Amino acid sequence: MTIKDKTCIVGVGQTEFGHRGQFAHKSQSVQIGEALEEALEESGLDRTEIDGFSSFSMDSNDPSLLAPSLGIPNVNYAGMVFGGGGGGGCAAIANASAAILAGYAKVVMVYKIITQPPNMRFGASYGRAARSDPRSDFHRPFGLMAPGQFFSLFFRRHMHQYGTKTTHLAEVAVAQRFHATRNPRALMKTPLTIEDHQNSRIIADPFRLFDYCQENDGGAVILVTSAERAKTLKQRPVYIMATAQGGAASWGQGLTSQNAPDDIYPSSGHRHMAPRLYAMAGIEPKDVDVAELYDHFSGMVILQLEDYGLCKIGEGGSFVENGGIKWPDGNLPVNTHGGNLSEVYLLGMTHMVEAVRQLRGTSTSQVEDAEIALVTSGPSNLPSSSMLLRR
Amino acid sequence: MARETISNPTPYMPADLAELAPDGVTQPYWDHCNQGELRIQRCKACGTFRHPPLPGCPDCGARDDEWVRSEGKGRVFSFSGVYHPVLPNVAEYVPYNVVLVQLADAGGVRIISNLLGVALGDIEIGMPVELVWERVSPDVNLPRFRPAGG
Structure with missing residues (x-):
């Protein structure tokens, strides 16, 4: 037995998108409440039907406070995915789905909110672990302490092995910026060219400014329920075909240890999950109509295209060339909302929301007749996650 | 890419980044470093090297290890x-x-x-x-x- 097609996403809601620290004065639970209102309104569900809570990335909004704050009478399921960053997004959907199928809960709200503290940037997080973490002793003393620096090592190796170029990074940034210019809610809407990218300053070689995601405040709520219940709600149901979470132990802490085996080193760490995902859904990579791939860094989009079989290993660079992931005429439109790079960085919640919009036919860069969407969550140390949705 | 000077600062990175916080698993590595020896942890049962140090062997699960000089x-x-x-x-x-x-x-x-x-x-x-x-x-x-x- 699997979860295939037995549960649906029936409502999505987002907060306002803020710049780093913009909502620091605002309670996170108030923002979750705002996103929930939107999700309830469009779904047709009543708040009292919600009885499950699922989140990730060490979310601090405990259901013991959240449920009474939001007028939700029963907490029949509450689950949290291990890990920081954005790796657990699709896994939080997976857990919601499993809880519903197991009979623990009837409607689960998947939520995640991020407020960036004004005095501490995410990029410095691994550097401030001094005298607290035996694992960071193996990288911090050498100045390796920011996510972009770690990922730049993967991508540099990929360039060496496969001939990938920084203009391929530019293709990702440019395509996503184009999508953002069509999305009224996106925060970065100034058109971007390959030349603009190539002329931007280097942050951690080979990554430049426009290879980096934004830093934002805000969040989203996604409502999951049974396929049966979904049939009588307001929106066209979006079926959860398959989910995968975890990774291979040989990847393990592959980001921060930099010791994944040679063959999977220049990857996103998702390569072991992809076959499980497609097998559960009973489809092949060629059946994917649109992909929302987690983009903390442009280069990781290229590596995920390979790991999910959307192109051959080592050919991610040529796949994105000449607008290869740009809507509407690319090989495969990717991050049609603009992604973390150009729409907003809310730990990948908006990638899931965008996939739902594509399958409802309401994206601002709508892929014609989109039936199946792939969504991934942040490549990092294990666990990460991904899912396939269909209309 | 511009070629920068090769006159590196000493130490190469600030010393306060190297305020270590070893635990029982990683302490031997740093002790060996302090003695001027680079020693890598190896599984005694199957001979697989591993780094950074782990309490057990990822390949066979054995817990006995040795520190082999590189x-x-x-x-x-x-x-x-x-x-x-x-x-x-x-x-x-x-x-x-x-x-x-x-x-x-x-x-x-x-x-x-x-x-x-x-x-x-x-x-x-x-x-x-x-x-x-x-x-x-x-x-x-x-x-x-x-x-x-x-």
Whole structure:
């Protein structure tokens, strides 16, 4: 037995998108409440039907406070995915789905909110672990302490092995910026060219400014329920075909240890999950109509295209060339909302929301007749996650 | 890419980044470093090297280990040039390099380190490197590398 097609996403809601620290004065639970209102309104569900809570990335909004704050009478399921960053997004959907199928809960709200503290940037997080973490002793003393620096090592190796170029990074940034210019809610809407990218300053070689995601405040709520219940709600149901979470132990802490085996080193760490995902859904990579791939860094989009079989290993660079992931005429439109790079960085919640919009036919860069969407969550140390949705 | 000067600061990175917090699993590694020996953890049962240290063998699960001395020769497996300082204390150190060195005699494990005495634009994947110790405090001796065989 699997979860295939037995549960649906029936409502999505987002907060306002803020710049780093913009909502620091605002309670996170108030923002979750705002996103929930939107999700309830469009779904047709009543708040009292919600009885499950699922989140990730060490979310601090405990259901013991959240449920009474939001007028939700029963907490029949509450689950949290291990890990920081954005790796657990699709896994939080997976857990919601499993809880519903197991009979623990009837409607689960998947939520995640991020407020960036004004005095501490995410990029410095691994550097401030001094005298607290035996694992960071193996990288911090050498100045390796920011996510972009770690990922730049993967991508540099990929360039060496496969001939990938920084203009391929530019293709990702440019395509996503184009999508953002069509999305009224996106925060970065100034058109971007390959030349603009190539002329931007280097942050951690080979990554430049426009290879980096934004830093934002805000969040989203996604409502999951049974396929049966979904049939009588307001929106066209979006079926959860398959989910995968975890990774291979040989990847393990592959980001921060930099010791994944040679063959999977220049990857996103998702390569072991992809076959499980497609097998559960009973489809092949060629059946994917649109992909929302987690983009903390442009280069990781290229590596995920390979790991999910959307192109051959080592050919991610040529796949994105000449607008290869740009809507509407690319090989495969990717991050049609603009992604973390150009729409907003809310730990990948908006990638899931965008996939739902594509399958409802309401994206601002709508892929014609989109039936199946792939969504991934942040490549990092294990666990990460991904899912396939269909209309 | 501009070629920066090769007159590196000493130590290469600020000493306060190297205030270590070892636990029982990682302490032997740093003790060996402090004695000027690069020793990599190896499973006693199946002989598989592992790094950074772990309490058990990822390959066979055995818990007995030994610390095998490496000559410290290897090749650059990947590298980055860091231009943006993420913390104030590295502002005067940028741009600096971070290299991933694959050791020749330790089952392919890789050490995160820095390459001394080389301009950023001259670092290449595959270049041979050798260990050089840099003492950053009375308690901490760090394995760094320099170009070898040239």
